[in-house]
Amino acid sequence: MAKLGIHRDFLQDLVRLERPIQQKVVETILKFEQTSHAGAHLEKLSNVRDDRLKSIRIDLKYRGIVLAPETGDRYTLLRVDNHDDAYAWARNRRISVNAATGHMEIRDTETIDATIQRLTRDTGSAVRPVFAHVSDADLTRLGVDAQVRKFARMLTDIGMLEALEGRLPQVQYDVLIGLASGMSPEEVWDDIVGSPKPEAYDPNDVDAAVRRMPDKVALVEGAEEIIELFDKPFARWRIYLHPTQRETAYRTYSGSAQVLGGPGTGKTVVALHRARHLAAQGGRVLLTTFTTTLTRSLTDSLRLLESDDEVLSRIDVLTVDQVARRAVERRLGRFTLVQSDEERAMWRRIIRRRELEYSETFLMEEWRQVVLAQDAMDLDGYLAARRTGRGKRLGPLQRAQIWRAITEFEQELNKSNARTYETVCATAARLLAEEDDKPYDHVVVDEAQDLHPVRWRVLRSAVSTGQDDIFLAGDAHQRIYDNRVSLGSVGIHVAGRSTRLTINYRTTAEILSWSLAMLAGEKVLGLEDEPITLAGYRSEIHGERPRLFGATTKNAELAYVATVVRGWIDAGVSADEIGIAARSGPHAQDAVAALTRAGIPASHLTRDKDAVEGHVQVMTMHRMKGLEFRCVAVIGVGAGQIPSAGAVRPLEEDATTHWNDLQRERCLLFVACTRARERLAVSWHGEPSPFLN
Numbered sequence: 001m002a003k004l005g006i007h008r009d010f011l012q013d014l015v016r017l018e019r020p021i022q023q024k025v026v027e028t029i030l031k032f033e034q035t036s037h038a039g040a041h042l043e044k045l046s047n048v049r050d051d052r053l054k055s056i057r058i059d060l061k062y063r064g065i066v067l068a069p070e071t072g073d074r075y076t077l078l079r080v081d082n083h084d085d086a087y088a089w090a091r092n093r094r095i096s097v098n099a100a101t102g103h104m105e106i107r108d109t110e111t112i113d114a115t116i117q118r119l120t121r122d123t124g125s126a127v128r129p130v131f132a133h134v135s136d137a138d139l140t141r142l143g144v145d146a147q148v149r150k151f152a153r154m155l156t157d158i159g160m161l162e163a164l165e166g167r168l169p170q171v172q173y174d175v176l177i178g179l180a181s182g183m184s185p186e187e188v189w190d191d192i193v194g195s196p197k198p199e200a201y202d203p204n205d206v207d208a209a210v211r212r213m214p215d216k217v218a219l220v221e222g223a224e225e226i227i228e229l230f231d232k233p234f235a236r237w238r239i240y241l242h243p244t245q246r247e248t249a250y251r252t253y254s255g256s257a258q259v260l261g262g263p264g265t266g267k268t269v270v271a272l273h274r275a276r277h278l279a280a281q282g283g284r285v286l287l288t289t290f291t292t293t294l295t296r297s298l299t300d301s302l303r304l305l306e307s308d309d310e311v312l313s314r315i316d317v318l319t320v321d322q323v324a325r326r327a328v329e330r331r332l333g334r335f336t337l338v339q340s341d342e343e344r345a346m347w348r349r350i351i352r353r354r355e356l357e358y359s360e361t362f363l364m365e366e367w368r369q370v371v372l373a374q375d376a377m378d379l380d381g382y383l384a385a386r387r388t389g390r391g392k393r394l395g396p397l398q399r400a401q402i403w404r405a406i407t408e409f410e411q412e413l414n415k416s417n418a419r420t421y422e423t424v425c426a427t428a429a430r431l432l433a434e435e436d437d438k439p440y441d442h443v444v445v446d447e448a449q450d451l452h453p454v455r456w457r458v459l460r461s462a463v464s465t466g467q468d469d470i471f472l473a474g475d476a477h478q479r480i481y482d483n484r485v486s487l488g489s490v491g492i493h494v495a496g497r498s499t500r501l502t503i504n505y506r507t508t509a510e511i512l513s514w515s516l517a518m519l520a521g522e523k524v525l526g527l528e529d530e531p532i533t534l535a536g537y538r539s540e541i542h543g544e545r546p547r548l549f550g551a552t553t554k555n556a557e558l559a560y561v562a563t564v565v566r567g568w569i570d571a572g573v574s575a576d577e578i579g580i581a582a583r584s585g586p587h588a589q590d591a592v593a594a595l596t597r598a599g600i601p602a603s604h605l606t607r608d609k610d611a612v613e614g615h616v617q618v619m620t621m622h623r624m625k626g627l628e629f630r631c632v633a634v635i636g637v638g639a640g641q642i643p644s645a646g647a648v649r650p651l652e653e654d655a656t657t658h659w660n661d662l663q664r665e666r667c668l669l670f671v672a673c674t675r676a677r678e679r680l681a682v683s684w685h686g687e688p689s690p691f692l693n
């Protein structure tokens, strides 16, 4: 009986199809395997470069492209798309056998030839070719064949190579990227080719090549197994690494290092691999991130990546606050944690007693952003502290007055054995700095862009300075809290050990380009106060354009959101793969109520409340950080809500602060929109937000 395998590289495309089409694909596969003469289902394609490529009918509109064997009965489904796109894809493709791996590979032979011709016309550049340091013999040994070698030899810039991703045979592309990013041919062989030793493969026997790659071409047993392939591909992707990601995660660094990149470029995936790698070598690793919601998702992902309990036992996944609390309790015993409402009340009492003309927010922020951030220990330290971006100017007398209020606040905390999150961190940083025997050998930080300096100090003192001490993953374009830090000022130096990732694996090109437009013209500073860009940042996946909708009233907007969500569910997206982002908690609650009224199960995700299985997940834009969903609705994007008036300090008070606040609100909207894998809906009532242009 004929067997139709599914090539995993195309699983991601298949997952993006509407559920009814997916079902038809399943039916087609099953029908195909049940007939005695499989070839009867296949149609010959005209004008193709490779006549082993045939078409199979999925329904009126959709076609599959199948690689048919010259002998035998193993067929491979390579792609499913609407009729014209499927045919256009097949027309330019050629199938071959990779000489190094012995696996079947696919290339867009027409585009590669056209690029070679164009580059031939453009020759004459004096720039050193990218692969000048690699011999033909090495390229050939690594499976780079004549056509791709010819192309590679013409490259003077890695961007020219990246432009052909998806067009070149994947392994050959990965080999070239690995070599271009500084890996030696031996490292590329071990990491990308992966075979134990070179072997001679028959370049014409594609059937044998397909049989050699059972991990790439899935032969499925029945309907359930096919459906599982559709449902769980993302867990599998989490363990696949692009060579640049692999090199970044597995390299040995002489000190601290960082990986940067826009949303969805796999920074978290790299951080996970790094943590696992360091633990597998015997190190005690702290894997830390911003919120407990994110630590939970890191813990789950880590389990996907590593099954050895001994390795896992060497990795602590904790927020910095949890690390700090452990350190303080170990040395000083238990204490009471003051929540922000209570803290506010304490400041209010001090303002009343001292008849100060400052608001409690101003004093709280002065303490947090100036005193704690710069570790000012006494009045002299505070007088010398920089107050950049703090608005209101303060003379020495005013500073002395504020310092007395701060001292009173700290004394009050001490009297009742109470601490705020920040004072726990400040104390922990001091205690850990005194310890010779550090709790960790390595620290891996995800979502690094938003950590307050006091938290960086905890991390700095939790590990000794040296090789592979701190590895951080972050993106300053996603900075959504008012915590700016220059890493150098907290003793972390990453110069020369920084990698930028540019391929977005999460979001479609349509959603990405729309979201990026919101940041156009913004000057964003990185973690070392250097200007950074998203140049070259892109997605190779295509889908629908974002849907925009303006309603006249809030209720009309929420009714629209319920209709959109209903449409997604009807198209086969499960409710818990849908995320809804609102600027404020109360607005998120209103959305839950509206969805529930419309008969759609929904719940509000908060600091203490996890996602509910089978429910649409509604949360604030801040909580969306680091998460991802198949479909996302960003709601309440009106002029009155975003930028949020309370989050932007007035221009008259301080221009820098004002523009920083506005940029943060923009980034917040950008973060929320880039959580969507396949579909994005953005709505508002009244006037749209100025960020929507």
Ligand SMILES: Nc1ncnc2c1ncn2[C@@H]1O[C@H](COP(=O)(O)OP(=O)(O)OP(=O)(O)O)[C@@H](O)[C@H]1O
Binding pocket: 234, 237, 238, 240, 241, 242, 245, 261, 262, 263, 264, 265, 266, 267, 268, 269, 270, 475, 478, 504, 505, 506, 625, 626, 627, 628, 674
């Ligand atoms: N090499 C890869 N191939 C395919 N998918 C990948 C790859 N790397 C990452 N992904 C997938 O891309 C998505 C985004 O990855 P990840 O969450 O690590 O990105 P990120 O850079 O941390 O994003 P953000 O900054 O927005 O939080 C995930 O679904 C992940 O599984």
